[in-house]
Amino acid sequence: MDCKTLAWRVEEACLNAWPAPRQVIFAGWMLRSGGGLTRRANSANPLGIERADPDTLITGCEAFYRHHRQPTIFRLPSLIGPSIDEELAARGYGSEGPSLVLYAEIGSMPTARDPAVRLSSRPTADWLTAMAALQRQAKKQQALYRRIVGALAIPAAFAALVEADRVAALAFGAIHAGVICYESVVTDPRRLRQGLARRIIASLAAWAVEHGASAACLEVEAANAPALALYARLGFTELYRYHYRRQPALLRPR
Numbered sequence: 001m002d003c004k005t006l007a008w009r010v011e012e013a014c015l016n017a018w019p020a021p022r023q024v025i026f027a028g029w030m031l032r033s034g035g036g037l038t039r040r041a042n043s044a045n046p047l048g049i050e051r052a053d054p055d056t057l058i059t060g061c062e063a064f065y066r067h068h069r070q071p072t073i074f075r076l077p078s079l080i081g082p083s084i085d086e087e088l089a090a091r092g093y094g095s096e097g098p099s100l101v102l103y104a105e106i107g108s109m110p111t112a113r114d115p116a117v118r119l120s121s122r123p124t125a126d127w128l129t130a131m132a133a134l135q136r137q138a139k140k141q142q143a144l145y146r147r148i149v150g151a152l153a154i155p156a157a158f159a160a161l162v163e164a165d166r167v168a169a170l171a172f173g174a175i176h177a178g179v180i181c182y183e184s185v186v187t188d189p190r191r192l193r194q195g196l197a198r199r200i201i202a203s204l205a206a207w208a209v210e211h212g213a214s215a216a217c218l219e220v221e222a223a224n225a226p227a228l229a230l231y232a233r234l235g236f237t238e239l240y241r242y243h244y245r246r247q248p249a250l251l252r253p254r
Contacts, residue, residue: 007079007240008048009177010103010217015045017174017181019151022068026060027052033068037144039097039244040219043073046080054087062247072247077101078240085245093245098222102236105215106180109235110202116168117203119157123149123172127158130167134186157207161200169196173204173216180208182218197230 001009020032020041028049034041044061052060058072065072074093076085089095120127123146132142149158149172156174160167171185182204187196205216217239220227 003239004079006103007077007101010101010179010181010215010239011048011077011079013174013176013179013181013217014040014101014219016154016176017152017156017183019148019153021147021151024064026064027057029057029061031061031064033065033070034148035144036070037141037148039073040075041148042070043075043244045075046077046084048079054084057084058087058091065247071249074245075242076245077242088245092248094248095243096246097244098241099219099243100222100228100241101217101219101239102231103215103217103239104235104237106205106209106213109205109216110198111205111209112202113206114161114199114203116161116163117200118160118162119203119207121155121157123158127160127170130160131170131184131186134167134170134188135184155211157204159200159204161196161203169200171197171200171204173208175208175211175213178213179215179217180204180213182216185218198234201234 015030018040020034022033024031028047028051030045030047032041032043032045036042061074062072074084074088128146131145137145152174154174154176156172158172159170161169168191169187171182173180173182182201185197185201208216218231218236220231
């Protein structure tokens with residue numbers, strides 16, 4: 001498999017592992033609306049098919065997000081050409097959120113079930129409560145997060161590392177086309193640098209192998225140096241990058 005084909009396969013896995021409750025396909029792009037919790041679930045994403053000129057695409061996307069009372073946001077992976085990015089910049093769209101998509105063959109990763117890591121095929125009420133606490137989600141964010149994970153339509157495992165009756169780390173992984181995509185990897189801030197993330201990632205990797213996966217991916221912000229260092233130690237390397245373009249705020253009439 002050539003690098004570009006692999007990258008689009010991973011892109012599909014990332015989209016499917018973090019679904020938007022509402023989405024439509026327009027001009028070769030997937031327009032996602034998730035109520036505003038994250039940019040990934042509230043942005044227009046290319047599907048690898050060039051079907052429209054930039055003006056038609058941008059106008060259509062702006063109409064969609066205006067209908068949902070959200071700002072228009074484009075997620076622009078380095079897999080596509082620069083024309084859309086350049087046109088958005090010319091229209092005053094701001095650039096933000098530079099991120100990396102990391103990839104690893106599972107054979108190069110630690111894959112060991114940890115007895116302290118509990119796995120479930122669905123997010124339990126306790127798991128969701130613990131995630132809300134560790135991510136410090138407000139009430140509205142909790143509801144949006146539950147809608148997103150509740151919309152998952154591919155095999156998934158929700159992991160909780162529990163020690164001394166306390167949740168020390170959480171994550172989930174979802175498999176698409178033989179690739180597990182890691183999401184929501186979070187640890188107790190009081191227990192940083194204790195190898196908790198490594199343990200929960202390894203347990204999910206072992207589960208993924210049992211379910212036919214041979215590779216892994218995840219998305220991380222380019223400025224998150226500690227996470228990048230962790231994932232490098234686990235065998236992940238950069239596959240491609242992306243950033244966002246956000247519609248400039250409309251001036252209110254006086």
